């Protein structure tokens with residue numbers, strides 16, 4: 001059991017590239033923490049520094065009570081699972097899983113027990129005699145996880161462990177990893193897990209908390225629900241959620257009816273009262289207006305305020321719902337609707353949409369911070 005704490009951690013690679021700019025992060029004992037962010041944002045670098053596979057150039061990393069800055073990987077109480085399983089091709093599943101324990105000179109009986117226990121957890125007991133090439137990608141990945149489990153690490157580190165698998169297998173392995181975390185907790189041996197992915201669905205479904213990274217800096221650390229509902233800045237707002245939040249650069253204006261933004265000349269959207277009080281300094285200033293696709297619907301005749309006319313440009317049928325792309329002036333927006341009537345034949349038509357601005361966000365144009373967070 002161990003918490004992991006990073007204080008002002010920096011990484012400058014030998015070629016002079018500064019990959020990590022002073023990261024502060026406390027990962028709780030037994031927590032499932034996900035690192036998410038676009039390619040090159042330093043997810044792997046950060047994970048590898050925690051593992052000890054990469055040195056840090058400044059700051060401090062603690063695992064449990066120990067500062068591990070200068071501790072080799074094998075002494076850190078961690079086990080890492082990579083994207084490319086890295087199994088020994090000529091060894092059986094049993095021997096692959098047993099290898100680390102053999103190196104630690106554990107007794108045969110102890111090794112057998114640990115391997116069987118882990119195999120049972122991952123439902124690969126039937127595969128213990130097979131070689132890696134005789135298994136599917138998902139089965140191999142489970143062996144790679146099994147090899148980490150047998151070592152009973154305090155901290156599991158996963159670097160995109162599922163990205164080699166097809167979409168369906170990814171989902172089932174994702175569930176397995178979540179169950180493993182839950183089961184270890186129920187058995188009284190909670191393990192801290194740090195999981196790197198660029199897949200936001202994986203992040204949202206697995207993480208107790210998610211750390212969103214961009215260009216070697218932390219953008220926000222919070223629960224999946226809070227990241228989604230209260231994104232701290234424009235980056236997180238645009239990164240978390242699919243399809244992405246609509247973001248329009250516009251200006252806050254004041255009228256007798258309250259504050260509003262224009263999505264196109266003369267197309268007004270009024271900001272809810274509770275958020276207006278937070279925007280008094282932004283009047284006549286440029287801002288980004290953000291609204292999620294699910295908060296835009298097809299307007300009814302009874303909708304009179306915050307309706308906009310838009311020209312339909314694309315219809316994406318997702319089966320249970322549709323994504324409607326439409327243009328309001330120069331801005332293209334996406335609505336996520338449950339509608340049986342609209343088809344690609346309607347492309348080019350002008351339709352009325354209703355914006356539920358209660359759920360809108362306003363971001364500062366300079367520092368891109370969310371100005372409208374009212375956390376209840």
Ligand SMILES: Nc1ncnc2c1ncn2[C@@H]1O[C@H](COP(=O)(O)OP(=O)(O)OP(=O)(O)O)[C@@H](O)[C@H]1O
Pocket residue numbers: 013014015017019037038039040041042043044045046198
């Ligand atoms: N050995 C290295 N020397 C110099 N720069 C490096 C080295 N390794 C990585 N980088 C750079 O550091 C940055 C972070 O890389 P890192 O691999 O941590 O990104 P990542 O978030 O894991 O990306 P991905 O999602 O593509 O795996 C990138 O800009 C990368 O080019």
Ligand SMILES: [Mg+2]
Pocket residue numbers: 043044045
């Ligand atoms: Mg990476």
